[in-house]
Amino acid sequence: MKGYVFHGSGQAAWEEVPDPGLKETTDVIVRVDAVTICGTDLHILKGDVPEVRPGTVLGHEAVGEVVEVGSDVRTVRPGDRVLVSCVSACGRCRYCREGMYGQCRGGGGWILGHLIDGAQAEYVRVPYADLSVHPLPSAVSSGDAVLLADIFPTAYEVGVLNGKVRPGDTVVVVGAGPIGLAAVAMARFFTPERIVAVDMDASRLEAARSLGADAVADAREDPEQLVADLTEGLGADVVIEAVGVPETFEQCTRMVRPGGHVANVGVHGKPATLHLEDLWIKNVTITTGLVDTHSTPTLLRMASAGRLPASQLITHTFPLDHMEEAYDVFGNAAETGALKIVLGGQPHDVVAVRTT
Amino acid sequence: MRGLVYHGPAQTSWDTVPDPAIEEDTDAIVRVDATTVCGSDLHIRRGDLPEVAPGTILGHEAVGEVVEIGRGVHNRRPGHQVIVSSVSACGRCPMCRASMYGQCHGGGGWILGNMINGTQAEFVRVPFADSSTHRRPPSLPLGDAVLLAELLPTAYEVGVRNGHVGPGDTVVVVGAGPVGLAAVVIARLYSPRRIIAVDLSSFRLEAAARLGADAAELPGRLIADLSEGPGADVVIEAAGDPESFVLSTRVVRAGGHIANIGMPGSPATLHLEALWRKNLTISTGQVDTFSTPWLLDLVTFGRISVSPLITHTFDLDRMEDAYEVFSRGPETGALKVMLYREAKPPPRQPYL
Numbered sequence: 001m002k003g004y005v006f007h008g009s010g011q012a013a014w015e016e017v018p019d020p021g022l023k024e025t026t027d028v029i030v031r032v033d034a035v036t037i038c039g040t041d042l043h044i045l046k047g048d049v050p051e052v053r054p055g056t057v058l059g060h061e062a063v064g065e066v067v068e069v070g071s072d073v074r075t076v077r078p079g080d081r082v083l084v085s086c087v088s089a090c091g092r093c094r095y096c097r098e099g100m101y102g103q104c105r106g107g108g109g110w111i112l113g114h115l116i117d118g119a120q121a122e123y124v125r126v127p128y129a130d131l132s133v134h135p136l137p138s139a140v141s142s143g144d145a146v147l148l149a150d151i152f153p154t155a156y157e158v159g160v161l162n163g164k165v166r167p168g169d170t171v172v173v174v175g176a177g178p179i180g181l182a183a184v185a186m187a188r189f190f191t192p193e194r195i196v197a198v199d200m201d202a203s204r205l206e207a208a209r210s211l212g213a214d215a216v217a218d219a220r221e222d223p224e225q226l227v228a229d230l231t232e233g234l235g236a237d238v239v240i241e242a243v244g245v246p247e248t249f250e251q252c253t254r255m256v257r258p259g260g261h262v263a264n265v266g267v268h269g270k271p272a273t274l275h276l277e278d279l280w281i282k283n284v285t286i287t288t289g290l291v292d293t294h295s296t297p298t299l300l301r302m303a304s305a306g307r308l309p310a311s312q313l314i315t316h317t318f319p320l321d322h323m324e325e326a327y328d329v330f331g332n333a334a335e336t337g338a339l340k341i342v343l344g345g346q347p348h349d350v351v352a353v354r355t356t
Numbered sequence: 357m358r359g360l361v362y363h364g365p366a367q368t369s370w371d372t373v374p375d376p377a378i379e380e381d382t383d384a385i386v387r388v389d390a391t392t393v394c395g396s397d398l399h400i401r402r403g404d405l406p407e408v409a410p411g412t413i414l415g416h417e418a419v420g421e422v423v424e425i426g427r428g429v430h431n432r433r434p435g436h437q438v439i440v441s442s443v444s445a446c447g448r449c450p451m452c453r454a455s456m457y458g459q460c461h462g463g464g465g466w467i468l469g470n471m472i473n474g475t476q477a478e479f480v481r482v483p484f485a486d487s488s489t490h491r492r493p494p495s496l497p498l499g500d501a502v503l504l505a506e507l508l509p510t511a512y513e514v515g516v517r518n519g520h521v522g523p524g525d526t527v528v529v530v531g532a533g534p535v536g537l538a539a540v541v542i543a544r545l546y547s548p549r550r551i552i553a554v555d556l557s558s559f560r561l562e563a564a565a566r567l568g569a570d571a572a573e574l575p576g577r578l579i580a581d582l583s584e585g586p587g588a589d590v591v592i593e594a595a596g597d598p599e600s601f602v603l604s605t606r607v608v609r610a611g612g613h614i615a616n617i618g619m620p621g622s623p624a625t626l627h628l629e630a631l632w633r634k635n636l637t638i639s640t641g642q643v644d645t646f647s648t649p650w651l652l653d654l655v656t657f658g659r660i661s662v663s664p665l666i667t668h669t670f671d672l673d674r675m676e677d678a679y680e681v682f683s684r685g686p687e688t689g690a691l692k693v694m695l696y697r698e699a700k701p702p703p704r705q706p707y708l
């Protein structure tokens with residue numbers, strides 16, 4: 001089969017690789033019908049994630065059809081259309097029993113396209129299939145569903161839920177990339193008073209508005225002042241960091257009100273400064289996290305009900321074998337306006353987010 | 357009267373000052389029968405809190421008798437024995453209504469010995485007396501009662517509660533000074549699997565072991581093993597320096613809690629490159645003292661024993677000696693120093 005193989009820092013190719021086979025009795029093999037590219041994949045390509053070995057097929061978000069199941073798999077059968085979660089879960093370790101699948105100590109966690117071959121291929125082996133794939137309701141298209149493998153649960157669990165968004169809150173989302181935009185859309189589930197999106201890219205701020213942000217701010221035009229003005233100087237109840245650089249994290253800790261929450265979703269490569277000399281007295285709660293995907297069933301129900309605007313985040317679609325071109329478009333988001341790119345899946349209307 | 361006056365960095369003295377008087381209807385004047393010195397008083401004396409104006413009487417923890425009340429005070433009257441909370445609360449602003457008295461926007465918060473004259477004196481004016489004092493049961497010794505003004509609520513609210521200590525947890529307390537030790541005592545109420553206290557002072561480690569820590573040691577093998585292995589469910593940071601905060605982020609398990617109680621004067625490094633995926637919850641906080649009535653019951657009914665936290669007693673007018681002893685706590689073994697108006701505190705009376 002064909003797959004997108006990592007060959008070391010800066011090198012990867014769509015090339016012929018052996019078909020995956022069952023290795024454990026809890027595995028399934030899924031034929032990939034739709035797959036996407038994550039910011040984390042770009043980090044891997046840059047060499048930022050050294051544990052990824054050359055030769056690994058990348059990708060951790062997919063939708064497809066089960067074609068083969070191990071003898072111990074009980075919940076899916078060949079022919080089932082499933083969502084492949086970015087997090088695999090043994091289901092038995094202490095973390096899994098607490099629903100913290102992302103921290104699985106039994107061989108799961110984020111392993112697809114990281115420690116084992118991933119989903120940017122024609123077929124993928126999924127370990128611990130009973131807990132790591134979700135049968136898809138027919139109302140959800142494969143293209144939309146693929147966004148539920150990682151970005152929607154990440155924005156929801158690590159952003160909205162960790163941030164404890166409540167009715168009446170002022171919520172600030174710093175970074176209006178795919179995750180930040182998904183956080184804007186899902187923060188609305190909790191009826192906040194207002195959502196403020198902050199980014200440097202006008203088209204992303206426009207997308208944030210269309211997904212439900214009540215105010216947007218250019219990151220270069222003093223968003224802290226805007227938040228202070230909107231909250232009578234108090235600060236935001238919840239600030240969601242969805243960029244992943246020290247400057248934005250530190251900005252989030254300045255925008256939060258006393259007693260508020262900073263939910264860090266961004267993937268960081270460098271330490272940040274925690275200004276405890278100011279924050280010790282502020283009763284703030286700061287959370288970090290890798291997604292657990294415990295919310296995926298809930299989000300699938302919301303998607304079936306038409307309450308998850310997944311398709312609005314999909315700006316580009318490609319056939320599966322245009323993987324390298326898709327990486328180029330996604331990797332140059334500043335020029336291409338790319339948010340999420342879906343490969344394979346049903347043909348999708350392209351939604352233009354660039355207004356210029 | 358006499359009071360301990362801050363005259364600028366490194367300058368304090370026990371001076372004759374005017375007696376306090378009622379300024380607002382909601383004020384009470386309390387005669388100070390017992391007071392103590394807090395780590396934050398040392399910070400002020402060093403000049404770390406520039407908002408404290410020279411001329412301010414320090415101190416924010418006291419027990420005493422109400423001697424005068426304003427017209428708007430309804431639940432206290434002269435003769436009441438009260439605990440003066442370190443946090444004053446207007447009781448009416450949105451923060452107070454959410455029980456976040458420490459963040460009061462109506463003129464309260466931590467103001468005693470900070471924005472206004474404090475408790476290290478013979479008398480103190482207490483604003484918003486109805487919501488800023490607590491009645492002291494006659495059976496509760498003065499010294500124990502002083503610990504309820506700030507130390508115990510801080511250890512509970514900002515440490516044990518924010519850290520979500522629960523049954524079966526491994527709890528690491530970094531810094532075994534008075535607040536850290538109080539956190540050890542209160543954490544035990546939640547049946548953790550073990551409590552590990554870490555400090556650099558052997559006196560304080562001994563105190564931690566006496567007060568119920570299952571292990572008490574220098575940062576070393578135990579911490580390294582936890583950091584490399586399972587990690588602690590809860591880390592309570594009660595040392596207040598950037599290095600101990602970084603140690604806390606290393607020793608906590610994925611999905612665990614770090615409750616910062618310390619009051620560092622400089623920023624800490626947050627290693628987000630390693631921590632972003634660790635599902636941590638880090639909390640900071642100044643005490644709100646919403647838990648004082650509950651803690652008062654726990655102490656009064658003997659569920660927690662806090663008297664061992666008091667290591668030294670002085671007459672009130674020996675305030676400067678008390679500062680000296682307290683500031684050298686890690687070397688001298690001093691934990692809480694207690695100052696009494698009467699040379700001998702009244703003996704503990706049986707609870708009736």
